[in-house]
Amino acid sequence: DGGITQSPKYLFRKEGQNVTLSCEQNLNHDAMYWYRQDPGQGLRLIYYSQIVNDFQKGDIAEGYSVSREKKESFPLTVTSAQKNPTAFYLCASNDRWGDEQFFGPGTRLTVL
């Protein structure tokens, strides 16, 4: 079955630690996206990548970093510079502009 996987489902981190969230897709999509979701704030774009080895900052990129070394993978690192990292993180992908974005099941990150 084609789709997007995110791991882990729940992640706990101590303050001051970096943590990497995984996102893998087997839909052969060119574009991939990372969103952050907080209560009452909808979805906010962190980073997106339109092609391998290229990515752009979204609206809230500070404290986050990404890489796109393979078409199917787009990992997100939450660094210690992110002031309030506790949130629900969603990864998505699509092929062409205007196409539906397909979403993974999400990762809930909690900073202890």
Place this chain on the structure above:
Amino acid sequence: AQTVTQSQPEMSVQEAETVTLSCTYDTSESNYYLFWYKQPPSRQMILVIRQEAYKQQNATENRFSVNFQKAAKSFSLKISDSQLGDTAMYFCAVNAGNNRKLIWGLGTSLGVNP
């Protein structure tokens, strides 16, 4: 700047009845795409319906249909014969201009009562 406004933070409907969720947007682009996504308690985002702005015909998907008023920049979602499984957050989004970014509304929480 592009914006999407969902003016109803919460709504409720009785099972089997019809409910309409409102969405207005603002863009200066002539070509764009509009979406309604559903996020049930599992938090898995699922596409409900997609509308291409240059198509005048309103999109429909089974019990879900839209009322697309391009001049008014309005894109409301109608759910007919509401079912308990329709209980979810519903997000309106627009993809405009020559970029990949979706602009999202803040969502409407819909509860379907038995």
